Amino acid sequence: MQQTPVERSAADKERSKRPRESSFSAENWDLLSRFWHPIVYGSDLGAKPLPIRLLDQRLVVYRAGRRVVVANDVCIHRGAPLSRGWIADETLVCPYHGLRFDGSGRCVAIPPAGPVAHIPPKLRLTTYPVAERYGIVWTCLSPEPLAPLPEWPGMEQMNLQKVKLAPADWDCSAFRHVENFNDVAHFSFVHAGTFGDPTAPIVARYDVAPSANGLRRSMPVNQVDRDSFGKGSDQTTVMEYDYDYTLPFNSSLVISSPDGRDEYIYDAVCPVSSAKSRIFI
Incomplete structure (x- = not known):
């Protein structure tokens, strides 16, 4: 009808x-x-x-x-x-x-x-x-969305192992969560003891380029090897971090290691209210 x-x-x-x-x-x-x-x-x-x-x-x-x-x-x-x-x-x-x-x-x-x-x-x-x-x-609460859904081709690659986490509720705005996901300066402090290197807090300079519906940037990050978690190792590797942010609150991160391995992380945020967000990652 x-x-x-x-x-x-x-x-x-x-x-x-x-x-x-x-x-x-x-x-x-x-x-x-x-x-x-x-x-x-x-x-x-x-x-x-x-x-x-x-x-x-x-x-x-x-x-x-x-x-x-x-x-x-x-x-x-x-x-x-x-x-x-x-x-x-x-x-x-x-x-x-x-x-x-x-x-x-x-x-x-x-x-x-x-x-x-x-x-x-x-x-x-x-x-x-x-x-x-x-x-x-x-x-979308409007009949005509301003922009399309984010393009995340890695999510549709059948040869990748996929891990879906349960939705997480954060007591912060969606703006603040997106800032957190795209921020590498906190790694050496918040994530020290896991993948953050407390001995290398300086963030390398990088360029930001506009995309059709967001921003893109790439940078080297001195990362504590994830394989060494819990083993007391301080071995680090310079990884390439490729971020792709899509309006309004969606981000993708591809972490590339020198040996050719890639890890894809996708982060989609539901702005429940101005002070609460639900995260799909």
């Missing part, structure tokens, strides 16, 4: 609203809401809908058959949180009155009114664009 122009306009207006409890400035929220953000691993979507927060917006994420749906976590009938509902016959069931919503967000059943009840066209959820890539579900 296609939305009419009036319905599309109303839905777009609803999407553009900054939450009342937003911890972001209006300027920051308006800008960040126009980018793709990671919100959950696709493998974590099962038989129940999940509650998610993105930019202080409360969302519900669920699978309707093979389709992933992201919508505001509120039933437009009487305001119940849809994340407390369940999935039945590829529809999301509201836990309050049993209204059912399909993969487009349209209400397809009102059980208390009977099987032949008239369902107003406006009885539909406010849904958002969805993309599933690299095993992550991404969404």
Whole structure:
């Protein structure tokens, strides 16, 4: 069922609203809401809908058959949180009155009114664009994202051994986490005893080059050999660090050793609020 122009306009207006409890400035929220953000691993979507927060917006994420749906976590009938509902016959069931919503967000059943009840066209959820890539579900709070998803070809190379970590919640802004991931000056202090070399704190000069949707840079880093962790060895190797940052909060790092080995690290950040982030790495 296609939305009419009036319905599309109303839905777009609803999407553009900054939450009342937003911890972001209006300027920051308006800008960040126009980018793709990671919100959950696709493998974590099962038989129940999940509650998610993105930019202080409360969302519900669920699978309707093979389709992933992201919508505001509120039933437009009487305001119940849809994340407390369940999935039945590829529809999301509201836990309050049993209204059912399909993969487009349209209400397809009102059980208390009977099987032949008239369902107003406006009885539909406010849904958002969805993309599933690299095993992550991404969404954008605007109907037209400003930039594409990050390009991480290493994630799609079948010959690489892949390790997925559980999402981690950090009590800091997404801006601060991205700064941390891309910062090498703290290695000799925070990571001394693992891969950081406390005897070589000076960071080599490097150039930063703009990319289509971010920044790139490369630099040599004196790294304590990872194979020596826990062995009391202070052997170090000069590794090449290649960073690729993609707006707004996504980074990739390729660490190349002199013997030809490469390690790929990908870091995607969900700005839950202005002071809390969820990290997918």
